[in-house]
Amino acid sequence: MIPAKFDYIKASSVSEAVDLLDKHGFDAKILSGGHSLIPAMKLRLNRPEVLIDISGISGMDSITEEGGEIVIGANCTHHDIATSKLVNDDLNILAQTAKAIGDIQVRNRGTLGGSLAHADPAADYPATVLACDATVVAEGKKGQRSIPISDFFQGIFTTALEDDEIITSIRFPKVKNGNYQKFFQSASRFAVVGVAVVKSGNEVKVGITGVADTPYRAKGVENAYNGSADAADHAVDNVEVMSDHFADVEYRSHLAKVMTKRALEA
Amino acid sequence: MQITLTVNGKQYSNDIEPRMSLTQYLREVLDLTGTHVGCDTSGCGACTVSLNGAAVKSCTLLAVQADGGELTTIEGMANGNEMHPIQKAFKEHHGLQCGFCTPGMVMTAANILKDNPNPSEEEIRHGLEGNFCRCTGYHNIVKSIQHAAEEINN
Amino acid sequence: MGKFVGKAVKRREDARFLKGAGTYTDDIKLPKMAHTAFVRSPYAHANVLSIDIEEAKNEPGVIAIYTGNDACGEFGVPCGWQVDFKNGETMREPAHPLLTKDKIRHVGEAVAIVVAETLEQARDAAEMVMVDYEELLAVTDPKQAMEAGAPLVHDQWEDNAAFDWCIGNDRAEVEAALESAHHVTEMEYRNHRVAPNAIEPRSYIADYDVNADKWTLYTSTQNPHLIRLLLCAFVLGIPEHKVRVVSKDVGGGFGSKIYHYTEEALLTWISREIGRPVKWTSDRSEAFMTDAHGRDHVVKSKMGFDKDGKIVAHLTDEYCAMGAYLSTFAPAVPTYLHGTLFQGVYTTPLIHLNVIAPFTHTVVVDAYRGAGRPEATYLLERIISKAAKEMGMDPAEIRFKNFIPPFDGVEEAGYQTQVALQYDSGDYHGVLERGLEMLGYEDFRKEQAKAREYGKLLGVGFSSYIEGCGIAPSAVVGALGARAGLYEVGHVRVQPTGKVSVFTGAHSHGQGHETVFAQFVADKLGIEMDDVEIEHGDTDQVAFGMGTYGSRSLAVGGSAIIKSIDKILEKGAKIAAHKLEAAEEDLEYAEGKWTVKGTDKSISFGDVSLTAYVPHDYPEGLEPGLDFSSFYDPSNFTYPFGTHIAVVEVDSDTGKVDVKRFIACDDVGNVMNPMIVDGQIHGGVVQGIGQALLEEVVFDEAGQMINASYMDYAMPRADDIPMIETDRTVTPCPHNPLGVKGAGEAGCIGSTPAVVNAVVDALAHLGVTDIQMPVTPQRVWKAMQN
Structure with a gap:
């Protein structure tokens, strides 16, 4: 297999x-960890004429605290995130999510920025960044801008990034009480369903990936939540649920509720 | 493109096509054929090598991405004729059969033990989730890594 | 037990593999070697309207491009086994061209091959070959392939059947017994198609030496001699003595590397055309499209019982896919490797199996680890468990009730089955008893009941299997349609210094022959293992060989070596007698020397060896040298057996199955190296669990395999599996000199039904009686809802 x-x-x-x-x-593609892009290029499903490797750009691989927020450079690998003390202490749900991605080798190379920009509907991070209300910081010809995560995912492999923009960092509020639950696809180990729940007081924020072609905030669950995990029944309200060989609409919907319930109960 | 990197302690500099994978570079250019290719989608882990101390799937890495890096492949694990404790444990506990996935298993095991010198059986199994073995049923691979951990810690 | 036999001797092949110094075919680089890329059909069934190679030809580095119009063998690769229709009609055997000219019959069928200086150039140019296809309707399901109006795979026949075959007792008699049975259990399911997935993809290098007019083919095969025979005599019509086939290190086979593939022959042909070595290594994507798949039976079965739970009759009808062509051993798999095991370990008096084997628009199906026997075991072990449940019996009790009583095959005769075979020796009670002990059956049932109170779903599943291994007596398989003998060759060359080189026609691709064979050779000769070298995988070294599959290496290949050693010892005794000035019958051989009985006069093996090569003081009329080659043709198959027990927990919310324990108590006859036998069992068990829980080749309507990558085809990973608990009983094989039965396939044959039985047991109280494999979370959850 050669690109x-x-x-x-x-x-x-x-x-x-x-x-x-x-x-x-359009002829160019950004290369970060490359763990989604390179296999697609080897299968010649993706054939950019120019690859722009951003992995060497300094300052994009740090994890810092700024003004009460956790700022994670786009080039931080899943391994960096999973093992960061700061993330484990103040944004534990993101460490949980990073640990659930791929395998050791993939976590050593794959990056948060790359995953978000790729917007695979079965990726893990989207659930968590949604539930955390993170902000994507992107830079393009017109300069830097912050994109609220609620505006970021626009469809299957589609984001709010302009053609000339790259993600430089992602800003997270600190999260004390969060949980990520994943039911993985048995071959790829991507999420059939991934549910991130962030709790504060009697309020919850619920991000769900794998279920629809775009990750989403499960507003039905959030609105119904009054301390009881029964709110999980609303996990797929008003959602067009995806179907594949591993999980049809009925089963995937059921799994979304189960994983939501588990995340709410955790 | 010109790349320069250190492989098993030796520096190499070569002019290669950007589309050449790191696996191809090791196998075709450096004749280090111990690193194997078992799939096209980074699923099998047979191509695992260590890049700057971290296990990576070299078939999903362009050689140009490794420019300036320090690599260890299976050929660099032994110290002369003295096998690495992980290699020894694989032999002692029958952690291999056809041998094709073995280099990737050994290189991944090294990363598991680097991060966690005393892994439980469950942690070892979880750590191997990126590597397929079709021969051993993993039983003796897990056992080998458990024994290698003991050996290294003593 | 000797000094080495029976001991967990560490493997001598490991050092090279652990250092990355193995020599797999793709590791070989020859001077001036050209590279190739195939142009393969994206359609399952299509007419090829045109192939345009003009643009591709002009791409950089292209040496040549060949299509089906080039003279690369007229009939293509042959089939090695003939199974005729039960009505006498001859098996329908289509040509299987190296490159198709006009008709596509499966996705991935090769239309053209590009030969270029580099692999990159070959790949780039292959994209420029323009093929115009007319897509046609396809059929991938074997049962649907036999429905009226199904698209025809081969237009020359009126339907898709390659053959329609049966075995066992008269059908009417079996049907009558079922009519009058106290209870009849029925099952309908699919033993689904799986992809073997040896981690090393297939790889070939053909090297034609124009000056010597000789070829060397480096190939990742399980049987180099058979490849040479088929390639020379049937495909290319080139003289066999001009071809050397080499397969040194091979990265797993599991059956998929037995067969003679089109690419092997094509590369051999090309290397003479271009006068250069030429290489092809499969991608994983190509492997899914072109490596022979396994299983794919659609099954409908009835088993009748009397009021005590004794089986009275068994009737099964199956549709078993052949794929688009007939692969090397394909017809034998659902017939003589399958129907002949329908007796199982039970005394069933009446058995009838009918098999219709249709062509389908898919890659070929052939033997995959176990080959026909896992499919037979799955059926027997599922249906008997289902029957137990229906009749309110314990699944262990129903098995004990029906077991064939123990027999050693020496004092007691072998057991004559209703389906042609005679079992060699067995004690089927023993392995189940030991298995139950290992499990702690009574305690388990208590734990299960308690767990259910808390909503936790625990289940246990049993499987009492038998398999036919040590393949096979040539005359028997010849009568059953094999087009080859299935003996093995063992050549033992004693060097003048007493060091021993052994050349075997068996082939190791993970089984550890280099170690195990040296163990028994050293013991038999009373010398050190270090003085014995085992060579395999090179047709220029070994006279002939039939390769490794069907758990035959030790039983057949080992026996051939023993035969040669016997000849060496016999000749050596003559030399020893001469040197010791004693009569041959007064000598005994032990610990590497001949001794005159009752004296301390002796001569060592090394001295005799030297004398054989420096025959100055030598028996009159005796040829110099100590070098014998033997063919061993077994008198029967061997019949390993065992009990496998799975304990599972089902997640009641998601349907996900967790294998908590797996117990394998096997009887593989005598054991040469317990470490290696255990390793074979572990690996086989996990492949069988893979079929039960994860693996399945899935086609869409158009005949596309929708999960042809490791992103979608699930196989067991380390964290899907527990440690495997193993134990053994030993019932030696009575008819081969080592008393061995074979261990390579046992794990894969026994484990699959044990897992599914356990899942059904876990859900039995919810009314679940069967779940189609693989028992994926989705299928389990859905079964729980109904």
Whole structure:
């Protein structure tokens, strides 16, 4: 398996990467960890002419606390996140999520920014970033902007990023009480259903991935929640549930409720 | 493109196509054929090597991405004729049969034990989730890693 | 037990594998080697309207492009087994071309091959080959393939049947017995299709030496000699003595690397065309499309019982897919490797099996670990468990009630089945008793009842299997349609210094022959293992061989070596007698030397060896040298057996099955190396659990395999599986010199029904009586809802 030919450019700064994106447009792809992109390129399902490697850009792989928020560089790997003391202490649900992704080797390479930008409907992070009300910080020709996560996911493999924008970091509020529950697909170990629940007082925020072509906040659950996990019954309210060989609509809907219930009870 | 990297302690510099995977580079350019390819989608783990101390699937990495890096492959695990404790344990506990997945298993085991010198059986099994073995049923691989951990810790 | 036999001797092959120094075919690089890429059909059934290679030809690095119009063998790869229709009609045997000219019969069928300087160039140019297809309706399900109006795979026949075959007692007699039975248990299900998935993809390098007019084919095969025979005599018509086939290190086979594949022959042909070595290594995606799959039986079965729970009759009808063509052993798998095991370990007096084997628009189906025997065991062990439940009997009790009583095959005769075979020796009670002990059956039932009170779903499943291994007596299989003998060759060359080189026609691709064979050779000769080298996988080294499959290596290949050692000892005794000035019959051989009985006069094996090669003082009329080759043709199959027990817990919310314990008590006859036998059992068990819980090839309506990658085809990973608890009983095989029966397939044959039985047991109180494999969370959850 060998990809079609392409040019490879290692960007040394965000502005260089943005300029390259602007210059090459649709022919270019950003390479971070590459764990979704490279297999697709090897199967020649994806054939960019230019790969812009952003993994060497300094300052994009740190995890810091700024003004009460946890700021995670887009190039942080799942392993970085899973083992960060700061994340484990103040944003534990994200560490739980990172640990649930792929395997050791994938976690050593795959990045948070790459996963979010790729917007695979079965990826794990989307549930958690939604439940956490995170903010995606992106930079493009017009400069830097913050995208509320509620606006970020727009469809299958589709996000609010402009063609010339890359994610530089993701900002999270601190989360004390959060839980991620995943039912994985037995071959790929992607999420058939992934549910993230963030609780504060009597309120919950519930992010769900794997169920619809776009990850979503389960407002039905959030509205019905009054301390009882029975609210999980609303996990797929007003959602067009996906179907595949591993889980049809009925079973996937059921799993969404079960995983939501477990996350609410945790 | 010109890349320079260190593999098993030796520096190499080569001009390669950007589309060349790290596995291809190791196998075709450096003739280090101990790193194997079992799939196209980073599912099987046979291609696992250590890059800057972390286990990675070299078939899902372009060689250019490893530029400047420090690699250890299965060929670099032994110290001369003295096998690494993980290699020894695999032999002692029949942790391999056809041998094809074995380099990836050993390299992954090294990462498991680096992160967690005293893993439980469950932690070892979880740690191996990125590596397929079709021969051993994993039983003796898990046993080998348990014994390697003991050996390393003593 | 000797000094080495019976001991857990560590493997001598491990060091090279652990250091990354194995030599798998894809590791080999030859000077001037060209690379290839195939153009394969994206359709399951289509007419090829045109193939345009002009643009591709001009791509950088392209050496040649071949299509089906090039003369690369007219009939293609042959089938090695003929199973005729029960009405006497000859098996329908289509040509299986190396490259198809006009008609596509499965996704991935090769239309053209691009040969280029580099792999990258071959791949790039292959994309430029333009093929115009007319897509046609496809059929992938074997039962649907036999329905009226089903799309025909081969137009020359009126329907898709390759053959329609039966075995056992007269059908009417079996039906009558079922009519009058006290209870009849019925089952309808699919023993679904799986992909073998050896982790090393297939790889071939053909190297034609123009000066010598000789070929060397490096291939990842389980049986190099058979490949050479088929390639030379049937496909390319080239002289056999001009071809050397080498398969050194092979990364797992599980059956899928037995067969002669089109790519092997095509590369051999190409290497002469271009006068250069040429290589092809399969991608995993190609492997899913082109490696022979396994299983794929659609089954309808009835088993009748008397009021005491004794089986009185068994009738089964099956549709078993062949795929688009007939692979090397395909017709034998659902027939002589399957129907002949329908006796199981039970005294069933009346048995009838009918098998219709249709062509389907899929890649071929052939032997996959166990081959026909897992399918037979699955049926017997599921239906007897289902019957027990229906009749309110305990699943262990119904088995004990029906077991064939113990027999050793020496004092007591072998057991004659209703389905052609005669079992060699067995004690089926013993393994179940031991299995129940290991489980702690009574305690388990208490734990299960208690767990149910808390809503926890625990289940236990049993499987009492038998298999026919040590394949096989040539005359018997010849009468059953085999087009080859199934003996084995063992060549033992004693070097002048007394060191021993053994050449075997058996092939190791993980089984550890280099170690195990050296163990018994060393013991038999009374020498050190270090003085014995085992060579395999090279047709220039070994006279002939039939390779490794059907758990035959030790039983047949080992026996051939023993035969040669016997000849060496016999000749050695003549030399020893001469040197010791004694009569041959006064000598005894032990611990590596011949001794005159009752004296301390002796001569060592090494001295005799030297004398054989430096025959100055030598018996008159005796040829120099100590070098014998033997063919061993077994007198019967061997019949390993055992009991497998699975304990599962089902997540009542999600339907996910967790295997909590797996107990395997097997009887594989005598054991040469317990460490290796255990390893074979572990691996087989996990493959069987894989079929039960995870693995399944799924086609869509158009004949596309929808899960042809490791992103979608699920196989067991380390955290899906518990430690396997193993034990054994030993009932030696009475008819081969080592007393061995074979262990390679046992795990895979016994485990699958044990797991499904356990899942059904866990849900029995909810009214669940059967679940289609693989018992995925979705299927289990749905079964719980009904």
